[in-house]
Amino acid sequence: MIKQYDLNNEIKFFAKSEIRLKILSELQKEPKSVKELVNKTNITYSSISSNLVKLEERDYITKKKNKYHINTLSEIYYNQLMEFKNSVDLINNFDEFWNKHNINQLSINSMQNINDLKNSELVETTPLDIYRTHNTIKENILQSNTIKAIFPYLHPDYPQLIENIIEKNGNVEIIIPKNMFNGILSEIDKGKRKAAVKNGNLKVHTTTNELNVYLIICDETMSLGLFKSDGSFDQNRLLTSSCEKSQKWANDLFNFIKDEV
Amino acid sequence: MTNLQTKQELNNEFKNIKYILTSTMRSKLILAMYNAPRNLEELRNELKKPSATILHGLKELETKNIINKVQKQYQLTSHGYLLATNMIKLIENWTSINNNTAFWDNHDLTDIPQELLKNMHLLKDATYITSTTSDLSNAFNKYLKLISTSSELKIIMPIYSENHIKHMLELLKKNKLKYLELIVSEDILKSIKSNKSFKEKLLGNKKVKIIPIKKNLKIFLTYSPNFISMTLFFKDGHYDDSQILIGESKNALKWGSKLYKKYNK
Incomplete structure (x- = not known):
């Protein structure tokens, strides 16, 4: 049976009024009086007080002396709602990155935590700089000692970039389609390659499954690329970020796909 | 009256979630397509609403890039799928506490x-x-x-x-x-x-x-x-x-x- 999901009335009650959301966001920082709420938000006294009444009636806030306090549960509800808001804002902000692109290979977990990518930047090629996405990646790899990557296609620069890292005793772990195995490895110096594999500095996982996502995790940054719905890789767009949360997000996705292949 | 600028700022800040969470029709349509594409008849049976109402909702979602129509099937776009996944997370977060x-x-x-x-x-x-x-x-x-x-x-x-x-x-x-x-x-x-x-x-x-x-x-x-x-x-x-x-x-x-x-x- 297909599970039915439904929005409950509480969610609707919160989402319906920006004023209520604003009040909760203020009370969540610290308890406030009506007057303080009016000053802080620029919303009229009458709107604030009528919504305070509604919130208090439903037991979302409590008045102590002349200050309103947010209740434990409403604070959790509010934060969950804001988490959803942030995710939706992010999905909308990078609409052209997702839209008409294949996201089948993202795990449910990575979709649920999509907000971890909020500090990302969408790197796009321009007519004046058609290699911008590739060069961004190249630069990141050159500055890295460790990379983990899912390469669904082969760029001629990759073998050399990998060789550079193992040469300086760094670590490389890649997931590639089986038919790319020879293409990449034969281009890396045999002696260096064998030593790196032996020391565990070079790990290559191959798969006959289709890889529909491009992911590269460097020391400080992570970059994500997608395939278009028509099956071709979108070389013109790259989502990249250097915050800690997105690093973790990318690592989780990498491990998820590694377990799958 | 709250002044216009404050009002607009507030509207802007929350417009995305308001759009999705306050309309029963829109949210139900998105959730109905989460598991598989649906045709009009299936949606009509599931939502128990007349075709005209459903078509109106579908049109809106289509303009916002949340769904598209392929042959006679309505399905979530990648954007829509991400949205639905997070909607379900929100619903389950809430349910979990309400247990x-x-x-x-x-x-x-x-x-x-x-x-x-x-x-x-x-x-x-x-x-x-x-x-x-x-x-x-x-x-x-x-x-x-x-x-x-x-x-x-x-x-x-x-x-x-x-x-x-x-x-x-x-x-x-x-x-x-x-x-x-x-x-x-x-x-x-x-x-x-x-x-x-x-x-x-x-x-x-x-x-x-x-x-x-x-x-x-x-x-x-x-x-x-x-x-x-x-x-x-x-x-x-x-x-x-x-x-x-x-x-x-x-x-x-x-x-x-x-x-x-x-x-x-």
Whole structure:
């Protein structure tokens, strides 16, 4: 049976009024009086007080002396709602990155935590700089000692970039389609390659499954690329970020796909 | 009247969630397509609304890039799918708390990180055992039963309870329990040390690892390979042994493991 999901009335009650959301966001920082709420938000006294009444009636806030306090549960509800808001804002902000692109290979977990990518930047090629996405990646790899990557296609620069890292005793772990195995490895110096594999500095996982996502995790940054719905890789767009949360997000996705292949 | 600029700012800030969460039609349509594409007739049957209403809603979602129509099937776009996934997370987060609002509302949650409170959906299948006036130790007995089946236990123990420790020693002795890890505050550790028998049998046991921390925590968390359980403190500071949360799903274990790791540094 297909599970039915439904929005409950509480969610609707919160989402319906920006004023209520604003009040909760203020009370969540610290308890406030009506007057303080009016000053802080620029919303009229009458709107604030009528919504305070509604919130208090439903037991979302409590008045102590002349200050309103947010209740434990409403604070959790509010934060969950804001988490959803942030995710939706992010999905909308990078609409052209997702839209008409294949996201089948993202795990449910990575979709649920999509907000971890909020500090990302969408790197796009321009007519004046058609290699911008590739060069961004190249630069990141050159500055890295460790990379983990899912390469669904082969760029001629990759073998050399990998060789550079193992040469300086760094670590490389890649997931590639089986038919790319020879293409990449034969281009890396045999002696260096064998030593790196032996020391565990070079790990290559191959798969006959289709890889529909491009992911590269460097020391400080992570970059994500997608395939278009028509099956071709979108070389013109790259989502990249250097915050800690997105690093973790990318690592989780990498491990998820590694377990799958 | 609230001035125009404030109004516009407010509208802008929340317009995205308002768009999705306040319209029953829109939200139902998105959720209906989550599992598979749907044609008009299926949507009409599912939502029990006339075609005209449904078509109007579909048109709106199509303009916003949330769905598209391929032949006669309506389906979520990638954008729409991401949105729906997060909507379901929100709904499940909420459901998870509403399974037992009293448990979450009555207790002190300050030591549960915000990150985990935002991921309550992981606990949606958790069960809650409550002691009753006719069975005062219902929750504790259920706990004893659970830990007696485990070969490995990791526990944040925020109280000094001879009763609890005696049971743990018993399990270690029976050899079913192979590894016991305890995160305890320095105060609790001091109390354990002051009991000669515990000092010798618990602290001196090779299968036991003690992780002392500075802070007095307000969570009693047990994390094992097959279950998590949690009891909390009332907001007035007293430990509540009458209500226990038990999670046995993969997601609940994930939630518990994250919480445990937070304090196991």
